[in-house]
Amino acid sequence: MDKFDVVVVGGGHAGVEAAYAVYRSGLSCALVTFEKSKIGQMSCNPAIGGLGKSHIVREIDAMGGIMPIATDMSGIQYRTLNTRKGDAVQALRVQCDRDLYKKAIQKILNSTSINIFEEEVEDLIVEQKSVKGVLTKNKKIYGKKTILTTGTFLNGLMYIGSEVSSGGRVGDDSAIPLSKKLYDLKLPMGRLKTGTPARVKMSTLDLSVMEEQPGETPTPFMSLAGEVKQHQDQLSCFITRTNKTTHQIISDNTHLSAMYSGNISGIGPRYCPSIEDKVFKFGHKESHQIFIEPEGIGVDLVYPNGISTSLPKKVQEDFIHTIKGMEQCEITEFGYAVEYDFVDPRTNKKTLETKYFNDFYLAGQINGTTGYEEAAAQGLVAGLNAAQAIQKKPDFILQREEAYIGVLIDDLTTHGITEPYRMFTSRAEHRLLLSQNNAEQRLLSKAFKLGIIPEERNTTFVNKEKQYAEFVKTRLDKTKILSFINKEQQTVSLDEKRSISSILARPDVDENNLIELNKEEEIFFKRASTEIKYKGYIEKQTREINKNKKQNNKKIPPSINYKKISGLSNEVVEKLTKSQPETIGSASQIEGVTPAAINLILISIKKQELEKLNA
């Protein structure tokens, strides 16, 4: 019999991060997954980061996670998005070598004490509303906590035109018995779908007619932990476009698409539309952009990002061959749609432990999200909280104003989802506080207190913060100048000497010409400049946060019966009953819950408290 502190089911991005967090918390962990060799597999496009997502990855990085390191071990093209906008909304996107990424993850895991089992989990050991471990064909694996991270595999069905096959990912099985078990446990389940494009041989493309998009130089790092010193060789991506002929073929055949034939009941993400969706819904657009992303170094394969589809193979072939530079290309694998089970994430507390079964956590795509980063973040949260609970330590919950991870978990657990959930910066109402570049300032000392990052890294961080404070004091506050160069490259003279910091606050200044800096100082300078520009907004946000903090943190007793609160509309009662928000703050986030309704809830809690006192 095998016994562990934590059993993690699934070796995807959520599972890996969860197991690694448990390991770093000093506990024993079992990782049970279909195939060892596919641990850390990127099911879809081979890229990490992007808007809202790199923010998450940097947060994982500040807490010592695995994803950012594996990204740098396999990154083949780095690009910062939104460079013309401010710091809070800039994002790093890294194209990875699919194979190297997976190998990096496996290498890191192999250096830990995590026990990997190559088995299909078919059942859960449930005793009195508590999950005690998992059952595979041949094994019982016990865990004080069990974390399910089965991704798109639960009763996964893949569609190409009218062909349907079982599987969570091409070349993989589907987890059918486990899905059945979750239905048996009466967890609130639903179906979602997503899709992926065909893969094409790079050597059969005419890249010379496409626009080349090289990576950024100097090549940045996703992880700021300093563990990866050397990048892989860097490659370019290419851009091509669909055209009228492409669209004609697609619209002539839309009815043959699995998504349009009515076979799929699951809801797909609106921000990840298939090419047939794009052509159908935005008929006026004559052309759509396609990114040709290399799958890896020395790999004769590309991922044509932008033409995800579930059209029949023949149609896929036809329309792809109309695209500039792809006329002669050879398709190695066809695009498909996958439909899978998910569990309504409102089932979970903010620790990602389910409300209905103790010691049972859900993380990753099973909670209705999509994307590697979103999955990894949940894995980290579930893993840490399982470890904290075992050690009888407090829950680890990040607030919405502290991290994108806080936004993600709160959104999922209080609002639930209506389509596969992906992070966007606009989901974070405190966006200006949450830059990908200040994740360490926000989270590193928290992680250090949890004991999940090495002492050395914390020391480096603390020293750097000291240096920064010193830099601001001596170089920016004390250095005074009499003139500066404005954005029009004219010299502006001042009537008296002013500090660099006060000049940085001016909208017309061209920062690049302000002072001579060495490399290290440049990062500090940029940071200071952002802090100065955001200052007013951030002060306002902070005031707002503090104002609402007390009320927002007020706990709603689980015994609350919304039906009994007179004055709440049926719609509001239904929504609140379904999501069972843990705090007033979460309740007020729910759509349709008015300030008046919040008052009523507060009054009713108050009344309950008074009644208890009097009893």
Next chain:
Amino acid sequence: MSVVFALATPPAKSAICIFRVTGRGCLSKIPELAGSPLEKNKKFYLRTIKNKSGDIVDRVGIISFKGPDSYTGEDSFEVYAHGGLGVMAMLVDVFKSLGFDEAPPGEFTKRAFLNNKISLAEAEAVVDLIDSHDQGGVVLSSNTLSGDFTEKVLGFSDTINNLRVRVEGEIDFSDEGESFFDSSLPNELSLLVENFKLFVGGCLNKKNHSAKNKVMFVGPVNSGKSSVFNRLLGFERALVSEKPGTTRDLVESEIFYNEASFSISDTAGLRETDDVVESKGMQFALEQLNSVDLVVGVFDSDEGSILDRFAELSNEKKYLKVYNKTDLGHVVREGVFDCMVSAKTGEGFDGLKKLISNAFKSDISGDYMYLVRDRHIGLFQSSINHLENALLKLSEDAGLELIAEDLKLARSDLNEIMGVKMSDSLLGDIFSSFCIGK
């Protein structure tokens, strides 16, 4: 919520008085209150109310409104009783003996709001309606109430949303090859700011409006100010004598005319004086001038220099010149005065009253469309500030995330005015307006 009651009519002797009762379970108390239940909802029944000791209090009419089809959304009923003060006092005792509480001011409207019967803006308008001072105010309030105001504010929210969709789209989906953002955006933003300002300019601030219409009488000593004042009041409020300098303090009272109320004050006559008490009174009167809405000069001569001096005093204020003592038959120049009266005979007073009330009517004519509260004005102002800031940041080519922030704040100020959280379907709007996704 507990059962509360309130007197819905003024607490004064009148033909009839109405009590309203609301709260869960109040209908089940009707048999105890009035002997038997009311068979039908929303039907008027005659019943006798007795007090605890069995004495008849009054023969009354009762009508019940089952929730949620009532003003508050809860079970409610109304009692129509005879309007004597004694009956009212006894009814209050009866209600209290049934365990009903006296409702604090605004409680009924508050409950209506909490039960989603009316929006916050509308709830406030009802309160305005109740303590509105004149007909004009009532008209304005019901404009707010009708939802017209709500619609206007929602319109501005929508426009802000449209701008946000593009700005947020440009931030979150900049690598999608869509153009969210073009040169029309600053123009649209400044158009919005203009329209919004016009709208806010058309909102009459409730505080200014429902402050009593203040009228102050000024004039040279002994011109008959106190006499005119008394005549308007209809009783002797201020001292009158032939001795110049009789009035030394400000004397205030209230008059009602044409469903409007005015606060009028009589002042010490102005002259060069060495009497300390009187000069103090005059000084005080001069200070008060700033807070009044209408200055009425009372004169008993048409001497140009005197008239000029008072015209100067009242400088920016609305100013009426009244000639008193027409009964004496002195000849005055044509067109110098707005109105000719005699406090002694009452001649010309109808005209004077009309002039006074007209002086206020013009305040709330056409230009002012909505009656809003301080809270609204503050939030509108803040919303406009954010929009203007966004415009400024756009022109400075500052980070788009800051413009987005200002737009978001401008929008949330409007949310607060409506007292509801308008569903934020921003992402959905982006997806339906632009082709996004790889």
